Amino acid sequence: ETGVTQTPRHLVMGMTNKKSLKCEQHLGHNAMYWYKQSAKKPLELMFVYNFKEQTENNSVPSRFSPECPNSSHLFLHLHTLQPEDSALYLCASSQVWRNGYTFGSGTRLTVV
Amino acid sequence: AQRVTQPEKLLSVFKGAPVELKCNYSYSGSPELFWYVQYSRQRLQLLLRHISRESIKGFTADLNKGETSFHLKKPFAQEEDSAMYYCALSVPLMKTSYDKVIFGPGTSLSVIP
Numbered sequence: 001e002t003g004v005t006q007t008p009r010h011l012v013m014g015m016t017n018k019k020s021l022k023c024e025q026h027l028g029h030n031a032m033y034w035y036k037q038s039a040k041k042p043l044e045l046m047f048v049y050n051f052k053e054q055t056e057n058n059s060v061p062s063r064f065s066p067e068c069p070n071s072s073h074l075f076l077h078l079h080t081l082q083p084e085d086s087a088l089y090l091c092a093s094s095q096v097w098r099n100g101y102t103f104g105s106g107t108r109l110t111v112v
Numbered sequence: 113a114q115r116v117t118q119p120e121k122l123l124s125v126f127k128g129a130p131v132e133l134k135c136n137y138s139y140s141g142s143p144e145l146f147w148y149v150q151y152s153r154q155r156l157q158l159l160l161r162h163i164s165r166e167s168i169k170g171f172t173a174d175l176n177k178g179e180t181s182f183h184l185k186k187p188f189a190q191e192e193d194s195a196m197y198y199c200a201l202s203v204p205l206m207k208t209s210y211d212k213v214i215f216g217p218g219t220s221l222s223v224i225p
Contacts, residue, residue, distance in 0.1 A: 042198075056212055101213060
């Protein structure tokens, strides 16, 4: 698949579980992003990576741990989440600023 | 503070009628603005960029710095325009060639046949 691919599409996890979300892009972009989309809030930026370096952490709790091993892959490691962390987690990538982002389809996370 | 507001959560218009989706921003620098659209069961996608001054699917948006607005307009709405529309502000990240994008809350547009 071309573009930005996120797996899994859906995830249900308990509060004591550890899981990871994966994002992969085949566009040759150098920046990748994690956003959180909750039901009643605007899209919230979580993390920004460019050239594998984290350049922005938008005051995200430590129970969310990002990893960017190379410019094509981005992970979000989850542990001891809370029910209020249930949301759609979107990954995006971009080449340079002003060009806009390409988004993945998202992972729908439910914490029980 | 950097912020994007979209005053209408829901907007309904009849097919063939003009449509305007409002967007206001707050930013001390020179703004770079975008509109994104999310059709039902599809991913969020870029609709148009302020810098390109383009018209996509009949939509246009003009930046008004005096009113700090970037409203999205289309003269004749079509049923396939029904979707969620997000206005977004790009803020450059210091010492990089990249940005972070701040999204508004979105407006759900419904075009009535």
